[in-house]
Amino acid sequence: MDFDDLLENWLELLLRNGEGLPLCRQIQYILVDEYQDTNQVQDSILYRLSLSHKNLMVVGDDAQSI
Structure with a gap:
């Protein structure tokens, strides 16, 4: 199991x-x-984790995206 598998399972x-x-x-x-470096699965996890309190703050720079 690699890191991506862990994210999918979570x-x-x-x-x-x-x-x-x-x-x-x-x-x-x-x-x-470094939000610009997150992928769709990570974004979905963040969204789900923040549903209860609407407590998500992200900082990113498109000029630095991978």
């Missing part, structure tokens, strides 16, 4: 029957630096 857990909801409710703030 997203699946968050999407499946609310199993990830207790974790999401515990997270008060999410800060992401």
Whole structure:
């Protein structure tokens, strides 16, 4: 299992029957630096984690994207 597999599994857990909801409710703030380097799976995870508190702040620079 590699890092991408871990991300996919985590997203699946968050999407499946609310199993990830207790974790999401515990997270008060999410800060992401270098957001331009995130992929679609990571973005979906961040979105799901921030649903309870609407607490997501990202910082990125398109000129530095990979």
